[in-house]
Amino acid sequence: MISSPAEKAARDLIEALGPLNLREGANRAIFDIPYTLDAEYGGIRIVEDFGLRIAIPDGYPLELPQVSETTDVIPRNYKHLYSNGSFCLGVNGELGAALSNDPSLPAFFDEFVVSYLYTAVFYLRYGRYPYGDRSHGAAGVLEYYSELFGTNSPQAYTIMRSIASGNYRGHLPCPCGSGIRGRNCHGKQILGILDSQMKKHVMADFRLIEAESETWISPWTFRPSDHGPSCTPRIFSSPVCSSLLARILTSSSSTSSPSPTPFQFR
Numbered sequence: 001m002i003s004s005p006a007e008k009a010a011r012d013l014i015e016a017l018g019p020l021n022l023r024e025g026a027n028r029a030i031f032d033i034p035y036t037l038d039a040e041y042g043g044i045r046i047v048e049d050f051g052l053r054i055a056i057p058d059g060y061p062l063e064l065p066q067v068s069e070t071t072d073v074i075p076r077n078y079k080h081l082y083s084n085g086s087f088c089l090g091v092n093g094e095l096g097a098a099l100s101n102d103p104s105l106p107a108f109f110d111e112f113v114v115s116y117l118y119t120a121v122f123y124l125r126y127g128r129y130p131y132g133d134r135s136h137g138a139a140g141v142l143e144y145y146s147e148l149f150g151t152n153s154p155q156a157y158t159i160m161r162s163i164a165s166g167n168y169r170g171h172l173p174c175p176c177g178s179g180i181r182g183r184n185c186h187g188k189q190i191l192g193i194l195d196s197q198m199k200k201h202v203m204a205d206f207r208l209i210e211a212e213s214e215t216w217i218s219p220w221t222f223r224p225s226d227h228g229p230s231c232t233p234r235i236f237s238s239p240v241c242s243s244l245l246a247r248i249l250t251s252s253s254s255t256s257s258p259s260p261t262p263f264q265f266r
């Protein structure tokens with residue numbers, strides 16, 4: 001019997017979390033699981049029961065899993081939800097880089113879903129975020145890519161635009177505007193993205209910025225949007241993810257272990 005990456009991911013999750021209810025879905029496997037969040041950060045423990053629905057696309061891990069809730073713990077107007085109700089777990093590029101580095105679904109769950117749920121319940125109870133909040137929508141995406149590329153937001157935008165448009169040429173000035181030839185500036189990072197599945201995620205993030213730009217005053221005056229995706233507050237922001245991407249870019253067969261989590265599980 002041939003086992004697809006999505007099937008293997010599902011089996012791993014069953015092992016990690018217990019029995020699942022499988023539903024048939026178009027081009028994806030959909031699982032409903034009961035999940036008890038029990039996590040502690042900064043001395044504050046949160047325990048909460050959830051029903052979660054996890055959709056694993058056939059293209060997993062190149063395509064990202066989606067997670068939503070079948071219970072009503074998180075209100076629909078919580079700003080870190082997509083319009084279809086699925087969790088905004090992070091910037092596409094960040095999630096894609098994590099899955100490229102380690103396609104284990106339980107690891108993805110521990111890193112992104114657990115911190116998402118902890119953050120959401122913490123916010124509902126205390127009216128603030130436990131470890132800082134990334135900006136929402138396009139501004140949040142650009143914050144991530146600014147850190148990834150080591151630039152400011154306008155420079156990150158022009159690098160992303162170059163990737164999306166396919167017009168990067170190493171002998172031409174770098175799209176970041178440094179005046180240095182691309183191959184001597186951001187060329188290695190750009191080519192690493194263009195030559196990998198990361199290109200798809202970066203383009204998705206770029207489209208999100210473009211879609212939101214209609215509401216901008218100018219490209220460099222970002223309005224926070226309560227409705228924009230992309231904004232999960234994260235414990236690990238870009239330093240970790242940058243190094244993840246750096247590892248992907250330098251080694252296509254990385255076997256490094258996932259980052260340690262500051263959560264304590266009981």
Ligand SMILES: [Zn+2]
Nearest residue numbers: 174176185186
């Ligand atoms: Zn550059």
